[in-house]
Amino acid sequence: MRLDIRYRMHFRYSEPVRESQNEIRVRPRDDETQRVVSFRLTTDPPTRVISAFDYWGTAVCQLGVRTAHTSLELLAETSVDTSARPAPPPEGAVAALSDRGFRSQHFEFLELSQHVAWQTGDGVAERAAAAAQGARSVPELLAAVVAEVRSALRYESGATDIGVPLGALLAGGGGVCQDFAHLAIGMLRSIGVPARYVSGYLFAADETAAADETAAAVSVQTHAWIEAAVPGAGWHPLDPTNGGPVGERHVVIGCGRDYGDVPPVRGVFMGGATAGVEAEVVIGRLPATDPQPETSSRSRPRTLAHGPPATPRPHQQQQQQQ
Secondary structure, eight states: OOOEEEEEEEEEEEEEEEEEEEEOSSSSSOOOOOOEEEEEEESOOOOOOEEOOOOOOOOOEEEEOOOEEEEEEEEEEEEEEEEOOOOSSOOOOGGGGHHHHHHTTGGTSSOOOOBBBOOOSSSHHHHHHHHHTTOOSHHHHHHHHHHHHHHHEEEEEEEEETTTTTHHHHHHHOOHHHHHHHHHHHHHHHHHOOOOEEEEEEEESSSSSOOOOOOEEEEEOOOEEEEEEEEETTTEETTTTTOOOTTTTEEEEEEEESSGOOOEEEEEEHHHHHHHEEEEEEEEEOOOOOOOOOSSSSOOOOOOOOOOOOOOOOEEEEEOOO
16 A cells, blocks of 8 residues: 655744754655655754664654744654554463573563553553463464553543553543553553564554555554564564554654654753644545655755764753654
């Protein structure tokens, strides 16, 4: 399936800011089930865009505006071909999760992280263990935990912000796709299953339901789901928000330990202004055509060395789009 994706973000500042520096993670990745046909990121004010890959393998566009400005508009335009993902493996011994080599290979996705942390008594590990009890294979265990997440949370747009503890999610009983993903990851890690957060797009008018087959285009926000490591079979995707399979309507941007590793935008600006943001993603289906070369904004990207993001200087304000 060929999908045309337009992601527009518009930051407005209450007064002129002297400088802004941003990292943008919106370009889909290339893998065995999806291929980027074209990608372009344009900015207003115009500025140079430099491309790199972060530690997790996600494409990052880095840009800065040094002149005084009261707004920053970003438009990412992508065409991507997607195909069906492999069916879940029928087997995968639960005992293999304890293998020392397997755990060492996936250790980063077994530990607590910024947005995936649990503690004794908050219900996360307890509910996961109860759901997984009696599972005869890893795929069966995964299905049971995802079902438990869906029974614990109801989809409620705007119910939470990024950073809500997992125990508070369980107590509140509502959340959005990031919350479903974080809770599922926390439950799986608590019982020894490596799990990672996936940021991307979903071609569906409703994150909790299947897409309308007749729809030509839909207006959405970015979506989140998870992948769990199955011994002997690699990473297996699951979508806790809608409970359905992850297929050709899902477009992966990148993966990480949690949302903090793959936010669409992370940046800082200098000045005392307050910032507001409008964001929208429009996805449409396109008829298959001959591939066009990938393009980028205003200059040929060059690869940068990996490294941690710069620490904000005094009087800098952080801006982040969820």
